[in-house]
Amino acid sequence: MGYRVVVAGATGNVGREMLNILAERQFPVDEIAVLASRRSLGTEVSFGDRTLKTTDLDTFDFTGWDIALFAIGSDATKKYAPIAAKAGCVVIDNSSLYRYDPDVPLIVPEVNAHAIHGYSKKNIIANPNCSTAQMVVALKPLHDRARIKRVVVSTYQSVSGAGKEGMDELWDQTKAVYNPVSEVPPAKFQKQIAFNVIPQIDDFMEDGSTKEEWKMVVETKKIIDPSIKVTATCVRVPVFVGHSEAINIEFEDFLDEDEARDILREAPGVMVIDKREPGGYVSPIECVGDYATFISRIRQDSTIDNGINLWCVSDNLRKGAALNAVQIAEVLGREALKKG
């Protein structure tokens, strides 16, 4: 016997990827419902070799459904997640709404799968921000060996992190640069994204950082260790899929770069590609469609006592969202629901 699974936001970037990954990983699905807003009623989406038609989330009855994978943004989640949870369906949510709620576990299975049992307080589990998910996969095995004191991270985040409208904006602006028949002014992003980079993701906070940067700080603490200090600069770049991060890590104990490389080679969810030659590293375009978090450019930071620099790249729609959500569903099934 398998699970009755709901995918809410099935017409979106993350929702479509969740359907792909459920099929690829042969998650034990007995029945599946694909939901979106009324706007896209009847829109066709693929699930393995099947084509499914979306129905309206607003009129859906969650009674008798086991797991709901949500990727609909915080506003809609606020309305619908409590309804699903109350009906006995466990919600695995991609929005930021519940991530900082002490009664909701925030999970990256390679790092803190043990936190899964906290789900029963609200019947809700949160998926982290895409830039946090890939970073903690890289940090955790190094923290276990040498205790991380401080992380300085700069991100290079793709436009798919801003949903399907973000991808359309880059595409349309790029075409308009070559064929300037009509102007495509910034809408989803604050400035032109084509042939540009934008040092702002999400809204500004009082201290001058952005909400995206704040998310990386608090989520890393919740998932790995509250004692880790993180300072982040998050930047949107004209890449369709794949987030990259330059990460500087200061440890309590000395960690040699060769040992760091060996630890990361053995770490779950990590693939090390690190040759000190032209092209001997991973760029975002090469990680699209992959499950791994790729690590390259591992090297000592000689400006501090115990420092390592590295380059970290992953498919933000997969490890940063859909894959992580399905992995959480797998842990939930194995550890708690025990069907399939």
Ligand SMILES: NC(=O)c1ccc[n+]([C@@H]2O[C@H](COP(=O)([O-])OP(=O)(O)OC[C@H]3O[C@@H](n4cnc5c(N)ncnc54)[C@H](OP(=O)(O)O)[C@@H]3O)[C@@H](O)[C@H]2O)c1
């Ligand atoms: N993209 C990433 O890298 C990433 C990573 C981590 C987390 N997330 C989070 O995942 C969520 C979805 O992101 P996305 O990139 O997939 O966005 P997206 O491509 O814009 O898709 C949004 C989806 O939500 C549905 N939706 C929106 N409002 C709704 C409502 N009121 N009722 C029912 N359905 C509604 C849309 O349905 P319609 O087509 O009918 O409008 C669509 O299926 C967001 O919370 C985002 O922050 C995204």
